Amino acid sequence: MDAHSRKVVQENRDYTMFSWSVQGAAAPLHMKRGQGVYFWDGEDNRWLDFSSQLINLNIGHQHPKMLEAIKKQVDELCFAGPSFATESRGLLGKKLSEVTGLAKTFFTLGGAEANENAMKMAKLVTGRSKIITRYRSYHGATMGAMTASGDPRRLPVEPGIPGIVRVFDPYCYRCPFGQKVETCHRECVSHIEEVIQMEGPTSIAAILVEGITGSNGLLVPPDDYYPKLRALCDKYGILLITDEVMSGFGRTGKWLATQHYGIRPDMVTCAKGLTSGYMPLGAVIVSDAVARYFESNMLWGGLTYSGHPVSCAAAVANLRIYEEENIFANVETQGRYLASRLAAMKRKYSCVGDVRSIGLFSVLELVKDKTTREPLAPFNGSSPEMTKLAAYLKSKHVYAFSRFNMLWVCPPLIITEAELSAGLDIVEEALALVSESLGAESAAVAEAAR
Numbered sequence: 001m002d003a004h005s006r007k008v009v010q011e012n013r014d015y016t017m018f019s020w021s022v023q024g025a026a027a028p029l030h031m032k033r034g035q036g037v038y039f040w041d042g043e044d045n046r047w048l049d050f051s052s053q054l055i056n057l058n059i060g061h062q063h064p065k066m067l068e069a070i071k072k073q074v075d076e077l078c079f080a081g082p083s084f085a086t087e088s089r090g091l092l093g094k095k096l097s098e099v100t101g102l103a104k105t106f107f108t109l110g111g112a113e114a115n116e117n118a119m120k121m122a123k124l125v126t127g128r129s130k131i132i133t134r135y136r137s138y139h140g141a142t143m144g145a146m147t148a149s150g151d152p153r154r155l156p157v158e159p160g161i162p163g164i165v166r167v168f169d170p171y172c173y174r175c176p177f178g179q180k181v182e183t184c185h186r187e188c189v190s191h192i193e194e195v196i197q198m199e200g201p202t203s204i205a206a207i208l209v210e211g212i213t214g215s216n217g218l219l220v221p222p223d224d225y226y227p228k229l230r231a232l233c234d235k236y237g238i239l240l241i242t243d244e245v246m247s248g249f250g251r252t253g254k255w256l257a258t259q260h261y262g263i264r265p266d267m268v269t270c271a272k273g274l275t276s277g278y279m280p281l282g283a284v285i286v287s288d289a290v291a292r293y294f295e296s297n298m299l300w301g302g303l304t305y306s307g308h309p310v311s312c313a314a315a316v317a318n319l320r321i322y323e324e325e326n327i328f329a330n331v332e333t334q335g336r337y338l339a340s341r342l343a344a345m346k347r348k349y350s351c352v353g354d355v356r357s358i359g360l361f362s363v364l365e366l367v368k369d370k371t372t373r374e375p376l377a378p379f380n381g382s383s384p385e386m387t388k389l390a391a392y393l394k395s396k397h398v399y400a401f402s403r404f405n406m407l408w409v410c411p412p413l414i415i416t417e418a419e420l421s422a423g424l425d426i427v428e429e430a431l432a433l434v435s436e437s438l439g440a441e442s443a444a445v446a447e448a449a450r
């Protein structure tokens with residue numbers, strides 16, 4: 001690392017705080033530049049970004065049309081307060097309405113704020129107080145969004161906000177109801193009805209679920225899950241809010257993950273892929289009925305940076321890029337290739353228990369033993385094998401997200417088959433290493449038992 005990079009890292013370490021880290025253990029890389037699916041560190045190593053940063057850099061690093069659109073807006077108007085009308089805000093609202101089939105958008109700065117505002121709106125519109133969410137979910141790190149998350153990151157800051165009731169997930173590989181595909185009666189939906197009954201149907205304002213659960217295991221629901229959930233919400237006058245912060249804007253090959261299932265939520269929250277991370281922006285997109293409520297009732301919410309003109313201009317350009325460059329078609333093509341490679345890994349490596357993917361949104365769930373499905377690391381924990389896997393990828397300059405017993409492969413949506421294949425080859429090398437060490441371990445256990 002050169003002297004400049006050392007200084008950058010040192011100042012970051014000395015004067016800034018890093019997310020989800022014991023500060024003394026934070027070891028940030030200096031990111032010097034990026035291009036497409038790659039970025040370069042302080043030692044000029046080229047990294048393959050197999051995580052699209054935080055699963056948000058959908059169009060890859062430094063897309064020229066984005067840079068141009070942001071610069072144009074900066075030259076024209078950098079800021080307008082949230083009560084002003086601006087060209088980029090109007091254009092974006094109209095486009096979001098067109099691609100989601102919903103009516104109006106309230107802009108925030110990120111995903112957590114979008115979920116905070118969606119929950120607040122649901123309470124205002126229905127006059128009810130409770131929100132149902134799922135255990136394996138992440139909705140953001142602000143206090144309300146953190147409570148809405150079932151993710152164990154909520155535990156150290158509990159108790160959070162009142163009124164959150166959690167239910168179980170459509171996690172078919174480890175069904176919380178002990179079912180198998182052949183015996184399943186969609187208890188993952190029917191138990192929600194029981195919870196609604198127990199909590200008092202007229203007290204539930206909304207059910208808030210991730211479009212496709214992302215950082216808690218990439219849980220792709222069965223095809224009839226969403227239609228059943230939609231029907232349940234309609235039966236009890238509950239609003240359905242889908243958090244598409246991670247799963248929206250092309251990650252699964254469509255604007256919204258729920259578009260794969262033919263249902264329309266009452267509200268959609270989004271962020272990340274809305275601007276591909278080039279500018280901070282989140283949004284709550286609401287149905288006609290919700291929008292109409294606020295035509296004659298106060299929207300008790302506001303943010304200094306709501307509708308920031310530069311963020312909106314970046315989003316307008318980003319959505320245009322998705323269309324002009326046929327990016328969702330690439331997600332479908334590369335997604336098929338990715339799924340086939342993952343399926344082959346599941347057949348080949350003893351440590352791959354399950355693989356789940358939709359578009360370029362995928363996870364490998366790793367186990368010690370395929371029959372018992374014992375996880376390679378415990379829930380909310382790590383293990384030497386997972387550490388070894390992550391270290392191998394890092395040593396090969398593949399940037400990928402791993403957590404508990406899972407490894408995510410979520411590259412930028414512009415990736416080519418050759419780039420994807422090169423990264424997956426390295427993932428395979430890491431899996432071979434882990435499978436080998438598990439094999440050696442089980443041979444040692446068998447030897448000791450003899």
Ligand SMILES: Cc1ncc(COP(=O)(O)O)c(C=O)c1O
Nearest residue numbers: 110111112138139140245246271
């Ligand atoms: C599904 C989901 N919702 C909300 C958030 C929070 O978004 P932000 O970090 O922009 O507040 C995230 C972030 O990872 C997410 O994955």
